[in-house]
Amino acid sequence: xxxxxxxxxxxxxxxxxxxxxxxxxxxxxxxxARTEEQKAEELERTLSALSAAEVPPDCPRVCGLVEQIxxxxxxxxxxxxxxxxxxxxxxxxxxxxxxxxxxxxRVPPACSCQVR
Amino acid sequence: MRTxxxxxxxxxxxxCGSGATRWIGExxxxxxxxxxxxxxxxxxxxxDLLQDLVSRPxxxxxxxxxVRAVLQDTYARLADVALKRGKPVDALHSADAGLQLGEARDxxxxxxxxxxxxxLEALGRDAEAAREYEAAQAIAExxxxxxxxxxxxx
Numbered sequence: 001x002x003x004x005x006x007x008x009x010x011x012x013x014x015x016x017x018x019x020x021x022x023x024x025x026x027x028x029x030x031x032x033a034r035t036e037e038q039k040a041e042e043l044e045r046t047l048s049a050l051s052a053a054e055v056p057p058d059c060p061r062v063c064g065l066v067e068q069i070x071x072x073x074x075x076x077x078x079x080x081x082x083x084x085x086x087x088x089x090x091x092x093x094x095x096x097x098x099x100x101x102x103x104x105x106r107v108p109p110a111c112s113c114q115v116r
Numbered sequence: 117m118r119t120x121x122x123x124x125x126x127x128x129x130x131x132c133g134s135g136a137t138r139w140i141g142e143x144x145x146x147x148x149x150x151x152x153x154x155x156x157x158x159x160x161x162x163x164d165l166l167q168d169l170v171s172r173p174x175x176x177x178x179x180x181x182x183v184r185a186v187l188q189d190t191y192a193r194l195a196d197v198a199l200k201r202g203k204p205v206d207a208l209h210s211a212d213a214g215l216q217l218g219e220a221r222d223x224x225x226x227x228x229x230x231x232x233x234x235x236l237e238a239l240g241r242d243a244e245a246a247r248e249y250e251a252a253q254a255i256a257e258x259x260x261x262x263x264x265x266x267x268x269x270x
Contacts, residue, residue: 058263065260072230072253079242079249092246099257106264 056110063113070100135175143169143186150193163197166190170213188214188224195231204238211235226255 073096080086080093107113146169153162170190174183191214198207211232219225233248 055266058266061263062260065256065263068226068230069253069256069260072233072249072256075233075237076246076249076253079237079246083242086243089243089246092250096250096253099253103257103260106260108264 057108059111066103069103073100136177159201166194184217192227204235207235221258226252
């Protein structure tokens with residue numbers, strides 16, 4: 001959805017670009033300007049409709065997955081904690097914790113996941 | 117809860133009156149009964165009931181992906197019940213049986229990998245357990261990306 005919105009924003013911006021100086025205007029220029037203005041208005045309406053149609057995030061699913069990712073990270077790190085001399089497990093623990101942090105950072109503001 | 121949803125979705129896709137629909141209905145009832153047994157603390161009977169479900173022949177007409185979803189979900193639950201009963205070897209067998217039905221980046225395989233990790237950890241096979249947890253985590257992260265895209269957030 002976001003690329004479509006971006007493209008529309010660009011089109012709106014292009015279509016609403018400022019008019020040339022009055023001296024250069026001809027009747028044909030004014031006709032083009034009117035058409036462009038109508039296009040811009042139409043695109044703005046489409047943009048509003050698209051924004052309104054954005055699907056809200058499935059918070060229970062998102063929160064459940066984040067919780068699962070972080071719980072698995074805790075399990076990996078607990079194992080690593082029991083084998084402090086094992087660099088492979090330490091690396092897996094670090095990678096797991098990174099995944100947990102990254103997942104928490106990706107939670108949309110609309111979702112308030114309980115952090116354990 | 118997830119099991120019920122899986123069974124309702126699969127059942128709805130099959131239509132009515134077929135052997136396939138009956139199988140889904142039986143699976144739904146078995147899971148509901150296992151829920152009640154688990155709540156009452158009778159883990160042994162809950163496990164027996166789920167074991168009976170995975171041992172039954174699957175009727176023709178059920179789509180392979182639906183068979184995999186229902187059976188993998190049931191095997192994950194069997195592994196969970198076995199772990200609760202302090203039987204990690206049984207849990208490992210159930211997780212392995214579920215994974216033999218096919219690999220995919222979905223919630224069923226992620227769940228089976230996590231239970232396999234827990235069984236291995238209980239058996240003292242820590243390094244293998246960590247690898248299973250990591251595999252489950254990678255799938256969960258991919259599912260999170262999908263959930264964010266499906267939910268309109270990228």
